[in-house]
Amino acid sequence: MEREVFLAGVRAAQQRAVLPSMKPGPLYPKERRRKTVDWFVESATAVGAVVHRAASADEVRELVREIARGTGQAVFTAWAPDQLPVPGVASYLVLAGLEEAAVSIPADDGRAAAVRALDRIGVGVTGADAAFARSGAIALFTGPGRPRMASLVPEVHVAILPEDRIVASLSAWAEITPSALDRSSNLVFIAGPSRSGDIEMTLSIGVHGPRAIHIVIV
Amino acid sequence: MEARVDFKGRLQRSLDDRGPASKVEFMVTRVTANAEAARQDYPFTDVMRDRSRAIRLHTLANLDIYLEEFAEAAEANGTAVFFAGDADEANRYVVDLAAREGVELVVKGKSMVTEETELNAALQRDGVEVVETDLGEFIAQLAGDTPSHIIGPIAHLSRQDCGRVMSEKLGIPYTDDPDQLVAAAREHLRERFLTAGMGITGCNLAVAETGSIALVENEGNGRMTTTSPRILVVFMGMERIVPTFGDLSVLLNVLARSGTGQSLSVYTNLLTGPRRPDEHDGPEQVHVVVLDNGRSSMLGGDLAEILGCIRCGACLNICPVYRQVGGHVYGSVYPGPVGSVVTPGLWGLAPWHDLPQASTLCGACQEVCPIRIDIPRMLLRLRERTVDQGLAPAWLGWSLRGFAKAASSPRRFASRERLVARLGRLGSRDGWIRRLPGPARGWTASRDFPVPSRRPFRQRWEERDHGGA
Amino acid sequence: MAVQLFVTCLVDALKPEVGEATVAVLEAAGCEVEFPADQSCCGQPAYNAGFRSDARRMARHTLDVLDGTDGPIVLPSGSCTDMIIHHYPGLVADDPEYAAKAERVAGRARELTQFLVDDLDTTLRVDDDRTIAYHPSCHGLRNLGIHAQPATLLEGCERASLGSEEKVCCGFGGVFSVKQPEISNLMLQQKLDAVETSGAAVLCGGDVGCLMHIEGGLRRRASAVEVRHIAELLAGER
Numbered sequence: 056m057e058r059e060v061f062l063a064g065v066r067a068a069q070q071r072a073v074l075p076s077m078k079p080g081p082l083y084p085k086e087r088r089r090k091t092v093d094w095f096v097e098s099a100t101a102v103g104a105v106v107h108r109a110a111s112a113d114e115v116r117e118l119v120r121e122i123a124r125g126t127g128q129a130v131f132t133a134w135a136p137d138q139l140p141v142p143g144v145a146s147y148l149v150l151a152g153l154e155e156a157a158v159s160i161p162a163d164d165g166r167a168a169a170v171r172a173l174d175r176i177g178v179g180v181t182g183a184d185a186a187f188a189r190s191g192a193i194a195l196f197t198g199p200g201r202p203r204m205a206s207l208v209p210e211v212h213v214a215i216l217p218e219d220r221i222v223a224s225l226s227a228w229a230e231i232t233p234s235a236l237d238r239s240s241n242l243v244f245i246a247g248p249s250r251s252g253d254i255e256m257t258l259s260i261g262v263h264g265p266r267a268i269h270i271v272i273v
Numbered sequence: 274m275e276a277r278v279d280f281k282g283r284l285q286r287s288l289d290d291r292g293p294a295s296k297v298e299f300m301v302t303r304v305t306a307n308a309e310a311a312r313q314d315y316p317f318t319d320v321m322r323d324r325s326r327a328i329r330l331h332t333l334a335n336l337d338i339y340l341e342e343f344a345e346a347a348e349a350n351g352t353a354v355f356f357a358g359d360a361d362e363a364n365r366y367v368v369d370l371a372a373r374e375g376v377e378l379v380v381k382g383k384s385m386v387t388e389e390t391e392l393n394a395a396l397q398r399d400g401v402e403v404v405e406t407d408l409g410e411f412i413a414q415l416a417g418d419t420p421s422h423i424i425g426p427i428a429h430l431s432r433q434d435c436g437r438v439m440s441e442k443l444g445i446p447y448t449d450d451p452d453q454l455v456a457a458a459r460e461h462l463r464e465r466f467l468t469a470g471m472g473i474t475g476c477n478l479a480v481a482e483t484g485s486i487a488l489v490e491n492e493g494n495g496r497m498t499t500t501s502p503r504i505l506v507v508f509m510g511m512e513r514i515v516p517t518f519g520d521l522s523v524l525l526n527v528l529a530r531s532g533t534g535q536s537l538s539v540y541t542n543l544l545t546g547p548r549r550p551d552e553h554d555g556p557e558q559v560h561v562v563v564l565d566n567g568r569s570s571m572l573g574g575d576l577a578e579i580l581g582c583i584r585c586g587a588c589l590n591i592c593p594v595y596r597q598v599g600g601h602v603y604g605s606v607y608p609g610p611v612g613s614v615v616t617p618g619l620w621g622l623a624p625w626h627d628l629p630q631a632s633t634l635c636g637a638c639q640e641v642c643p644i645r646i647d648i649p650r651m652l653l654r655l656r657e658r659t660v661d662q663g664l665a666p667a668w669l670g671w672s673l674r675g676f677a678k679a680a681s682s683p684r685r686f687a688s689r690e691r692l693v694a695r696l697g698r699l700g701s702r703d704g705w706i707r708r709l710p711g712p713a714r715g716w717t718a719s720r721d722f723p724v725p726s727r728r729p730f731r732q733r734w735e736e737r738d739h740g741g742a
Numbered sequence: 743m744a745v746q747l748f749v750t751c752l753v754d755a756l757k758p759e760v761g762e763a764t765v766a767v768l769e770a771a772g773c774e775v776e777f778p779a780d781q782s783c784c785g786q787p788a789y790n791a792g793f794r795s796d797a798r799r800m801a802r803h804t805l806d807v808l809d810g811t812d813g814p815i816v817l818p819s820g821s822c823t824d825m826i827i828h829h830y831p832g833l834v835a836d837d838p839e840y841a842a843k844a845e846r847v848a849g850r851a852r853e854l855t856q857f858l859v860d861d862l863d864t865t866l867r868v869d870d871d872r873t874i875a876y877h878p879s880c881h882g883l884r885n886l887g888i889h890a891q892p893a894t895l896l897e898g899c900e901r902a903s904l905g906s907e908e909k910v911c912c913g914f915g916g917v918f919s920v921k922q923p924e925i926s927n928l929m930l931q932q933k934l935d936a937v938e939t940s941g942a943a944v945l946c947g948g949d950v951g952c953l954m955h956i957e958g959g960l961r962r963r964a965s966a967v968e969v970r971h972i973a974e975l976l977a978g979e980r
Contacts, residue, residue, distance in 0.1 A: 058344065061356035061565060065511065066337040068573030074334055075578060075647065080324035082519050084317040098536070160554045162503075170467045170501060190536035202553035203500045207493060225537065226317075229522035236483040236518050236545050240350075240555055241500075244541035249493040251455060253409035253425060255432045256300050259455040262408055263462060264493025264540065288924055306906070593911045597928040631922060633915025633929075634790055635880035656792025665792065669917065673788045677796035680751070680782035681803040690755050705961060715923025719930065720958030723756045730754040730761035734777045 083230040086223040091188040092272065095221045098191030099270055102247030103260065109273045116147040119180060119213055122269050123148055126211045128177025130154045135200025140182045140217045141273060153178070158202035179209035179265070183216040185232070186270075189224040192246035193270060198239045206245065212265040214245075216272050280627035283602045293429035294599035297421060300428040301590040307534025308587060308641070315536070321526045326645045328520045329581035332512075333572065339481040339514050340563065347484030350546030353560045354484075360390035363562050367392060367473070367506055368399050370560065374504055376401060376470035380462075382488065382495040383407040384475030385423065385584065386508045386564055388606045389619070392473070404465050406494035408458055415442040421600030421608070424532055424586035429599055462494070472498035472556065476509035478524055478583065479561070482517045485545040486561065489528060489538040496542050505547075505556035511563050512572070512580035524583060527643035532585035567619035575654050579614045581644045588638035588648065594631055603628060610638035614651045622655065626664045629655035668712045690729050697725035744774045744813045748804075748851075750822045751783035752950045760950055763977035764818045764854060770977075771864045780807045786825040789833070791917045801833050805843040808850075814861065815851045818973050819949050820882020821916075823853040828885060853882055854973060855891040855948055868896050868975040872968075875902040875942035877933070877956065879949035880911050892948060892972055907936035914955040930959045937967055944968045946975055 096106045107122075109115040123131060131153050133145040149155055156176050160169045181201070185194040193214050197203045206212050222228045225244070229235070235242055249264030260266055287294050312318045332339055344354045357363035371379065379401055387393065393403045405414040409426035413419060416438040420426030427435065436449035445457050474495055478487045486507050488495045499505050515521050529535040548555030572580055589595050589609030600608040605616040605628070613628040629652045638648045659665050679685045697706070705721040708714065716722055728736075745768060749761040768775050785800030804826070808815055817823045827848045834840035858864045868874070874896060882888040913919070913929025920926075933956060937945050945960075945967055947953050957969035970979065 056356050056358035056362060056565075058354075058356050061358060061563075062337045062341055064358075064565065064569045065340065065572065068569040068577075069334060069336060071573040072334060072577035073575040074330050077327040077330045078323050079327040080320040080322075082324065082523060084320055087316075102535075102539075158553050162557055166503065167468070174463060174467060187537075192537050192541070197552055197555065198549075199551040200553075203496070204554050207496050207500060225522050225525060229519055233518060236480060236485045236543060240544065240546050240549050240552060242543040242545075243496065244537055244543075246535070246537045246539050246541075248539070249491070250539055251408045251492050253407075253412070253427055254430075254435050254451040254454060255296070256303055256425075256428075257432070257451040259451050262455055262459060262492035262494070263406070263466070263497050284924060288928075302906075593913070593929050593932070594925055597925060597932070630918075631925060633880065633911050633913060633918050633926075635911035635915070636884040637880075637909075637911065640884055653790065653792065656790070657794050658792075660792040660794070666921075669791060669921070670793065673791060673793045673796050673917075676783070677785070677788055677793075677799045680785070680800045683780035683782065686782040693755065705958070713920050715920045715926075716958070718923055719927040719962065720955060721961045722958055723954050725755050726758045728758060730749050730758035731777070731779060733758055733762060734765075734779075 083226045086227055089188070089223065091221045091223055092218055094188035095186055095191060096272070098188055099247070100191070102191045103250070104191060104247050105267065105269045107269060107271045109271055112141045112273070115141045115215055115271055115273050116144055118271050119144055119215070120147055120151045122211070122213055123153055123178045124151060126178055128210060130156050130175045131178035131180060132156050132158050132176045132205050132209070133180035134182055134205060138182060138200040139180070140215050144180055144215070158204045173204055173208045176209045178211045178213065179205040180213045180215070181206050183214045183270070184220065185228050186216055186221040187223070187225045187228060188221060190246050192225070192244045194228070194242065194244050196239045197241040203241050203243070206243070207264055210261070210266050212268045214268065214270050216270055218272055280602070280604065283604050284598060287598045287602050293421070293601070294597060296431060297428040297599040298596050300422070300425050301596050304533055305590045308531055308590065311530040311534040311536070315530060317526065321523055322643050322645055324523045325527050325643050326581070328515055328523060329644050330578070332515055333577060333580050336512065336572065339516055340511060342481040343479055343484055343514060346482060347546070347561060350484050351559065352484055352546050353558070355560060355562050357562050357564050359566050363390050363508065363564050363566070364392050364395035366562055368395050370504070370506065371396060371401050371471055372399065374470065376504065378465065378469045379403045379471045379473055380406050380465050380469040380498050380502065382472070382474035382490065382498040383410055384473065384508050385606055386475050386510050387473060390564065390566065392508070404462070406462050406466070406498060408455065408492055411458060411462065412438055415439065419601070422586065422589060423584055429601065466497040466501045469502045471504045471506060472502040473506045473508065474498050476507050476513050477528070478521055479509055479514040480518055480521050481514055483545055485543055487521055488542040488544070489540065490542070491539040493540060496540055499542060499544060500555055503556060504558045505560070507559065507561045509561055509563050511565055511568050528583055528585050531587040531641065531643040571618040576614060576618045576651055578646055579611065579618065579651055581646055582611050583644065585643060587641040587643065591637045591641045593635065593637065594633070610648045614648060614655065617655055622658055622662060623664065626659045629659065687731060694725045694727050694729060698727070744776055746808060746811045746813055746815045747775050747777050748781055748808065748815055748817045748822070749777070750817060750819045750950070753818060756954060757950050757971070759979070760818055760971040760973055763971065763973040763979055766977040767858070767866065767973050768816065771858055771862050771866055776811065778807045778811055784822045784825045786821060787916045789825065789829060794833070798833050801830050802840055805830065805834070805840055805847055808847045809843040813850070814857060815847065816854055816857050817851065818854045818971060820853050820879050820886055820888050821949055821951065823851050824881040824885045826851045853886055853888055853948065855895060856886065856888060859891040859894050866895070866976055868899050868972070869978065870899055870944070870975055872943040873900045873902045873941060874944045874946055874975070875904055875937060875940045877904065877912060877945060877947040877952060878909060879947055879952045882948055883909060888948065895972060895976060902940040902942035904936040904940055907933060912952050912956055914952045916951065919955055930955060934959050934963060938965065942967060944970055944975070946970045946972050948972055
């Protein structure tokens with residue numbers, strides 16, 4: 056249908072709409088001051104993430120290596136070095152004997168093969184651009200050096216989260232980041248590992264997304 | 274969607290085999306408890322619901338502006354926007370696109386709107402394979418079944434049912450262990466995700482200012498559907514939109530909490546156009562199909578408020594009728610309280626007037642709705658229209674009209690009352706009637722009915738006034 | 743003070759003892775009860791069934807009867823009170839004379855337990871040594887906010903709880919009970935199960951419609967549970 060015709064129909068209908076009155080409330084509720092880091096750890100753990108605390112870049116690399124080795128997976132992918140909050144993570148994993156695979160899906164004939172190859176990747180290492188203490192969720196933008204698939208396709212997702220990016224809630228973050236949606240083609244909030252309760256309300260973990268998510272707070 | 278008029282028949286099936294309904298009840302009872310706990314736990318439940326209502330109603334009152342803003346912003350970020358007047362137009366757009374692009378396999382995230390337009394059938398008729406990837410929808414598709422709940426599509430199936438279907442259709446050894454069934458689905462669908470030429474999803478909420486789409490889910494199939502295939506099509510009911518990202522954050526605060534009791538779904542996926550030149554993955558084309566299909570006719574009247582619905586499922590979970598009869602009795606893509614308004618709203622009252630009657634107007638739906646939608650008001654309006662259109666049973670109109678006439682005349686009312694009192698004593702036992710005649714026999718099928726008093730209150734009052742009986 | 747009793751058609755015809763108990767309770771609370779004799783039915787069954795013009799007819803009659811009186815209008819029914827307060831104004835909105843009557847009458851209408859506890863701050867309490875469960879009728883609960891008031895009147899009694907089923911609709915729904923008898927019965931059985939598991943000797947409530955539906959079902963189960971309107975318990979009826 057012609058856009059103008061469609062919208063004209065909507066416009067005409069609106070004139071006759073019976074819409075009761077509304078009582079507006081705040082867009083961003085005022086959160087009580089709380090130790091957000093501890094609160095985040097509690098919430099993230101409650102939704103099934105495994106949370107680690109690191110005091111230094113070295114500790115982060117150690118933890119990520121330990122986690123990766125613990126999965127028994129052979130292949131990992133990581134955000135580009137300039138996108139991760141801590142340097143040298145990927146090379147540390149390579150030294151530990153894992154194979155690095157890049158996620159780079161071309162727009163041409165090589166596409167199909169590149170996409171199929173994603174299935175080999177067992178561990179995905181990313182940063183995290185924000186975290187919400189109330190829900191235990193982390194926020195990830197896609198972009199150069201930051202493929203979406205890194206946090207989606209592997210069995211295990213490891214997210215490195217600088218402590219100062221943890222805020223009280225989604226509302227608190229939205230208030231200070233009103234143009235979040237402009238930054239890239241994809242922003243995702245992740246609260247725990249993939250799950251479903253569709254079969255008799257039994258909770259199953261690891262449906263189509265990662266079975267496990269590790270958050271390394273530094 | 275074809276009119277399926279046999280409400281009584283579907284109800285009888287539900288009464289004869291209580292299995293599916295009892296499983297649905299099991300699910301909704303659990304989810305309701307979780308949602309209630311989340312409501313209590315979240316300190317801003319009421320203010321966020323007030324704000325959510327304000328945002329949604331404001332948007333509906335200015336829908337043309339926001340749709341136009343959305344289209345402009347979406348096109349600026351590389352999204353193709355198509356406005357579809359009806360289901361056929363919407364389906365044809367996708368079918369043509371798939372044909373043009375040589376798509377053989379489509380993976381689908383959960384979308385009620387695509388079920389409304391029967392998109393799958395349209396694609397399949399054109400030789401395109403369509404695979405539902407939401408676990409419940411996937412199993413329902415394998416079973417040749419239809420979803421019974423907005424959020425939990427196979428609430429009516431047991432684990433044994435699921436095991437049988439998957440064993441039969443996927444050729445795996447039989448198991449009823451949910452974890453094993455899920456693992457089998459993961460493996461099977463992973464291959465489909467990675468080879469599909471097109472992904473199709475619904476839209477929880479669009480954001481007008483940036484031309485973005487928000488999708489919430491727990492499984493990851495929505496993310497896979499919107500990331501892996503080259504082409505993404507988003508089907509959107511025209512009312513599913515909010516003005517800004519800030520507005521979206523308000524609605525996200527209430528959506529998962531109301532539906533499942535989670536603070537946020539596992540994945541909140543926010544898409545703003547196709548992949549950008551410096552990005553590594555994501556769809557190369559994004560198409561948004563904005564669907565009317567009867568929504569503007571609802572907007573233009575006293576059912577407009579129902580368009581504020583964000584499809585959280587809370588009203589289905591709390592409804593004491595839904596809980597007893599399950600989703601299939603409604604016979605519609607949209608069951609439960611919201612469905613009882615939307616279904617006649619979209620497809621007409623004549624085939625669907627049973628749905629607004631299947632309610633006691635208890636108001637529990639409105640009480641839990643994150644948008645505070647006054648569903649009882651609209652069910653009442655639909656009942657009035659049912660009467661006006663001559664669709665109400667004759668015996669009911671006749672008896673209520675007679676009653677109204679008597680009730681408007683004190684003498685007539687008192688004398689009718691005395692008559693009823695005398696008749697009541699016939700066929701009664703110890704003050705209770707075991708069998709009522711005619712249309713009222715439904716009562717006594719399962720309950721006794723009290724014998725009308727020989728001395729109604731007004732008579733006792735008179736006697737009291739005049740110094741005793 | 744003088745109060746007008748709108749006794750409701752179900753009480754009048756089927757459970758007049760509830761009306762008598764209501765009078766006794768109001769008098770014990772210090773009120774002088776008047777009964778406008780021309781009253782009949784508030785029109786809710788017709789209204790909820792979609793028969794708007796029939797409901798309007800009954801509303802106009804009820805408004806004529808009540809507007810000529812003074813003082814609070816007390817009803818032993820949450821749903822009838824809800825009808826008058828929330829639906830009468832809309833029902834007669836296009837007639838200025840009746841719209842004014844509706845506004846006045848709606849402003850005076852009070853459900854019994856609300857009137858006793860919130861308005862009179864009564865010290866009357868149910869004095870009964872049996873275990874009592876309470877069923878909150880939906881319109882009173884959700885549209886009038888009636889919940890704490892009966893609890894207050896029952897404080898001091900041994901209480902049984904209907905648990906998670908307490909606020910779930912019993913399935914009466916007026917005409918629904920005969921139009922959709924199978925669904926009505928499924929909902930009823932759920933409520934009856936809760937009543938029986940609660941261990942209550944008495945089920946009480948504020949709406950005779952719900953109570954007779956529940957009592958009718960309990961009788962089919964040959965249950966020993968007694969069903970009483972809260973007015974009856976307050977008046978000391980066993």
